[in-house]
Amino acid sequence: MARYNAKTTEAKWQAAWAEARTFEAAVDPDRCKPKYYVLEMFPYPSGRIHMGHVRNYAMGDVVARYKRAKGFNVLHPMGWDAFGLPAENAALENKIHPAKWTYENIDNMRGQLQSMGLSLDWSREFATCDVDYYRQQQKLFLDLLQNDLAYRRESWVNWDPVDQTVLANEQVIDGCGWRSGAPVERRQLSQWFFRITAFQDELLNALGDLDRWPEKVRLMQANWIGRSEGARLRFTVKGPTMGPTKGSAAHDEIEVFTTRPDTIFGASFLALSPDHPMTAKLAAGNPDIAAFVAECRRLGTSEEVIEKAEKRGLDTGFRAAHPFLADVELPIYIANFVLIDYGTGAIFGCPAHDQRDLDFARKYDLNVLPVVIPKDADPVDFSIDSEAYVGPGQLANSHFLDGMSIEDAKAEVASRAETGNFGTGQVMYRLRDWGVSRQRYWGCPIPVVHCDDCGVVPVAEADLPVTLPDGVTFERPGNPLDDHATWRDVPCPSCGKPGRRETDTLDTFVDSAWYFARFCSPRAGQPLDRDAVDYWMPVDQYIGGVEHAILHLLYARFFTRAIETCGHVGVSEPFSGLFTQGMVCHETYRDDAGTWLEPTEVDRRDDGNFVRANNGASIKVGRSEKMSKSRKNVIDPEDIIERYGADTARWFMLSDSPPERDLEWTDGGIEGAWRFTGRIWRIIEESIDRLPAPGTAVPGRFDDNALVLRRLTHQAIGAVTDGIERFQFNVSVARLYQLANALGSYKVDDDTDQAGRWAQREAIETLVVMISPMMPHLAEEAWQTLGQTGLVADAPWPVASPELLVEDTITIAVQMNGKMRGTLEIARDQPEDEVRAAALAVDKIKQAIGDKEVRRVIVVPNRIVNVVV
RNA sequence: GCGGGCGUGGCGGAACUGGGAGACGCGCCAGGUUUAGGUCCUGGUGGCUUAACAGCCGUGGGGGUUCGAGUCCCUCCGCCCGCACCA
Numbered sequence A: 001m002a003r004y005n006a007k008t009t010e011a012k013w014q015a016a017w018a019e020a021r022t023f024e025a026a027v028d029p030d031r032c033k034p035k036y037y038v039l040e041m042f043p044y045p046s047g048r049i050h051m052g053h054v055r056n057y058a059m060g061d062v063v064a065r066y067k068r069a070k071g072f073n074v075l076h077p078m079g080w081d082a083f084g085l086p087a088e089n090a091a092l093e094n095k096i097h098p099a100k101w102t103y104e105n106i107d108n109m110r111g112q113l114q115s116m117g118l119s120l121d122w123s124r125e126f127a128t129c130d131v132d133y134y135r136q137q138q139k140l141f142l143d144l145l146q147n148d149l150a151y152r153r154e155s156w157v158n159w160d161p162v163d164q165t166v167l168a169n170e171q172v173i174d175g176c177g178w179r180s181g182a183p184v185e186r187r188q189l190s191q192w193f194f195r196i197t198a199f200q201d202e203l204l205n206a207l208g209d210l211d212r213w214p215e216k217v218r219l220m221q222a223n224w225i226g227r228s229e230g231a232r233l234r235f236t237v238k239g240p241t242m243g244p245t246k247g248s249a250a251h252d253e254i255e256v257f258t259t260r261p262d263t264i265f266g267a268s269f270l271a272l273s274p275d276h277p278m279t280a281k282l283a284a285g286n287p288d289i290a291a292f293v294a295e296c297r298r299l300g301t302s303e304e305v306i307e308k309a310e311k312r313g314l315d316t317g318f319r320a321a322h323p324f325l326a327d328v329e330l331p332i333y334i335a336n337f338v339l340i341d342y343g344t345g346a347i348f349g350c351p352a353h354d355q356r357d358l359d360f361a362r363k364y365d366l367n368v369l370p371v372v373i374p375k376d377a378d379p380v381d382f383s384i385d386s387e388a389y390v391g392p393g394q395l396a397n398s399h400f401l402d403g404m405s406i407e408d409a410k411a412e413v414a415s416r417a418e419t420g421n422f423g424t425g426q427v428m429y430r431l432r433d434w435g436v437s438r439q440r441y442w443g444c445p446i447p448v449v450h451c452d453d454c455g456v457v458p459v460a461e462a463d464l465p466v467t468l469p470d471g472v473t474f475e476r477p478g479n480p481l482d483d484h485a486t487w488r489d490v491p492c493p494s495c496g497k498p499g500r501r502e503t504d505t506l507d508t509f510v511d512s513a514w515y516f517a518r519f520c521s522p523r524a525g526q527p528l529d530r531d532a533v534d535y536w537m538p539v540d541q542y543i544g545g546v547e548h549a550i551l552h553l554l555y556a557r558f559f560t561r562a563i564e565t566c567g568h569v570g571v572s573e574p575f576s577g578l579f580t581q582g583m584v585c586h587e588t589y590r591d592d593a594g595t596w597l598e599p600t601e602v603d604r605r606d607d608g609n610f611v612r613a614n615n616g617a618s619i620k621v622g623r624s625e626k627m628s629k630s631r632k633n634v635i636d637p638e639d640i641i642e643r644y645g646a647d648t649a650r651w652f653m654l655s656d657s658p659p660e661r662d663l664e665w666t667d668g669g670i671e672g673a674w675r676f677t678g679r680i681w682r683i684i685e686e687s688i689d690r691l692p693a694p695g696t697a698v699p700g701r702f703d704d705n706a707l708v709l710r711r712l713t714h715q716a717i718g719a720v721t722d723g724i725e726r727f728q729f730n731v732s733v734a735r736l737y738q739l740a741n742a743l744g745s746y747k748v749d750d751d752t753d754q755a756g757r758w759a760q761r762e763a764i765e766t767l768v769v770m771i772s773p774m775m776p777h778l779a780e781e782a783w784q785t786l787g788q789t790g791l792v793a794d795a796p797w798p799v800a801s802p803e804l805l806v807e808d809t810i811t812i813a814v815q816m817n818g819k820m821r822g823t824l825e826i827a828r829d830q831p832e833d834e835v836r837a838a839a840l841a842v843d844k845i846k847q848a849i850g851d852k853e854v855r856r857v858i859v860v861p862n863r864i865v866n867v868v869v
Numbered sequence B: 001g002c003g004g005g006c007g008u009g010g011c012g013g014a015a016c017u018g019g020g021a022g023a024c025g026c027g028c029c030a031g032g033u034u035u036a037g038g039u040c041c042u043g044g045u046g047g048c049u050u051a052a053c054a055g056c057c058g059u060g061g062g063g064g065u066u067c068g069a070g071u072c073c074c075u076c077c078g079c080c081c082g083c084a085c086c087a
Helices: A006-020 A051-069 A085-094 A098-114 A131-146 A196-209 A215-225 A261-266 A277-284 A287-300 A303-308 A355-363 A406-419 A530-536 A551-565 A637-644 A646-654 A667-690 A704-725 A729-744 A754-771 A776-785 A832-840 A843-849
Strands: A035-040 A073-075 A150-160 A165-167 A185-194 A228-238 A253-258 A269-272 A313-321 A329-335 A346-349 A423-428 A448-451 A455-458 A489-491 A498-501 A541-545 A578-581 A584-590 A602-604 A610-612 A620-626 A809-816 A819-827 A856-860 A864-868
Touching: A006 A646, A006 A776, A035 A051, A035 A530, A051 A073, A051 A541, A051 A578, A051 A584, A051 A637, A051 A646, A051 A704, A085 A098, A131 A150, A131 A455, A131 A551, A185 A551, A196 A215, A196 A551, A215 A551, A215 A578, A228 A261, A228 A329, A228 A406, A253 A261, A253 A269, A253 A346, A261 A406, A269 A313, A269 A355, A277 A287, A287 A313, A287 A329, A346 A355, A406 A423, A637 A646, A637 A667, A646 A667, A646 A729, A646 A776, A667 A729, A667 A754, A667 A776, A704 A729, A704 A754, A729 A754, A754 A776, A809 A843, A819 A832, A819 A843, A832 A843, A832 A856, A832 A864
Parallel strands: A035 A073, A035 A541, A269 A329, A541 A578, A809 A864
Antiparallel strands: A150 A165, A150 A185, A228 A253, A228 A313, A228 A423, A269 A346, A313 A329, A448 A455, A448 A498, A489 A498, A584 A620, A602 A610, A809 A819, A856 A864
């Protein structure tokens, strides 16, 4: 009996699929098959695939192959998110052009992915750095420009001093660049923006229809867009009557945004952001204010400090007139907790109903007047101590608002403000427009020319693409395109006078904001071919890491709407189904000095302790963490595939852990998967000589032994299918183990039981087809060995026979007072009376009842009986 | 601080709408085959009490609803993720 050789077998079937062009998709002209577009987030070509890729693509391949077998016309493409900074860093370090570095990496990673045996349509492959791709992206940019969805403005930007590039607000994490981790500086630059805020309402509202998205992701997006209803209110400024700013000129009015206009009568101060224009004015004439502002800014970027920072403020000496109370004036502070980026950069503080305002009021001894009273509290002695009251209630101490609900009071204040011409109701969003300018070489050039006379002039469509020049140097910091005179200096397309190309390139998030649509018609002469895009879009199932839950997915949703506006697509939402998978983790190891060690440097001894492989020194085993180079807890997929084969690696990725949760890589797990491939193979080899020929007619009769196997087979079909449909691949895997176990212990008497052999073939074929999305090579080899002529990749998904899913005789549990006491074998669907009688006749139940009185008997049909005594 | 999620054997986990807790895998124990070893096969494996039969306990803790709770409700504890002085 030949042992299964994964290496040669996998190569053989990969060649066979390529030869037969099995996975190349085409628009189905008759529309007789439903389409299904499954896509995994395309990789950045770093050079090597990692286990996260293996997990991601193994899952996507299960879906793609399963849907194929279910009769869908499946599109399953792959490409490369190929622009970006690492290529420039590599260029600098290794003196290699970014393009050469990138394409070499792609070649290597393509080979690695192909060794996984994925059912990908490689004929559609492209990289976002292909001129053909980014020329189409430039066309889209021009369309956005024309539709006022792209624009240029001076703005304060987040400047990453390490990457030497601008970052979007979304890319700044805890005051540091999302990629470099360096503290971000603020600089003023002229920048290109995409008007994502034009769709803020749609992007928020449409989340409600994305019912095949994880709730978590929808919530994160909603929070990111951050819609809140409130009011803008203008306060008249008086003074200064005292304090450090006495005598200096200032604003006449301060406009605040509040989500709680109902609490206006509880206001006891106004607070300005340290970056507010009025603050700046005051700081210019007052060193104390300037010093305070500087101090706030210093505190401003670091994360941990701010979290625990005390609420602090500085009284400007100015006063603001209360809009409804002629005799009340509120002090105006500059406060460290007021953000310039949100609302108007100024607030009114109502200490009784906002914790931050309360902390502030207690510190500066300001009035705390409750104006919302909880339902069961007494308005007379309801008071605020150290905790602000933010719950529901009724207005009090609020003149014309007294007795109103919070909602009514909010509306009333907004309406009176409008009447009195000092404010209005207002919806505020946290979302900002998407800054897309990057001062980098390795990105999509923005196709415009700057002219002293004509301003910003778009490059004519006929003159696209604006290609990246060769012969650039990366020695100097900043953008190499700025230094490339022959590329940079061009005549103005409008007037012909000397002009200057835009040297900014687009954020790589733009590249990934429409690649999924390009896959529908990857060689089209325009960005998107409407026939193809209308047929394939939206993506039915998108799969990737949760780390892209906000940025990439929000940009893709925006961009799809933007190009819909320009007429390139007919859908608003790019991904109708989304699945976010967990990370691949591994234990970490350190020696006594605290140095991280690779798994290969560590040996597990028989007593379970870990030692250094080379010298037996003791090792500290740390908790399982995401595989990362810095912690050295990385397992290279190539090593695993080389040693065990792709099927084993894929099987392990799908076993045990639910796909949405983190998976812990263990040696035991991969060994177990590897043993299973051997077991499948043995089951087939040991029985193949005695099985009936493929396609033999169903025997008329099966004995009990065969019937049990057939039932199990058909139940497995139901359960495995259900597991795949619900993204519970681990459950499907468990059911496949169960079926294999049953086959392993299945015995047939060849002299008397041909039907038994038939049932065995049925079970084996079913098993093979159902493992084929997970272990496609082994399945093809088995399919061939079983005497089938076509590819298992083209075989239909098995269908369970309903009559085999139900058993005639069932075992039901009998409880007494809710505790299991025994079981009962009985024909299914018996009348309740008979089940009750049978249950009461069970020996253990009779014993347990003894001389107690039976008060009730609850019969749940075909499930359980509960005797209550 | 706000929002979301999770907590089940030694480990990863299963249990569709409340109905036999622990499927399946790993690990471990015992036995067998072959062998140098692994592979492979058979059986066992939540805890406690017991010689055994059997019984009791058991899904983070406590309480509740129910004939019946891993599942629903309240409360407390712990862990994870996201956002964050968002007015």
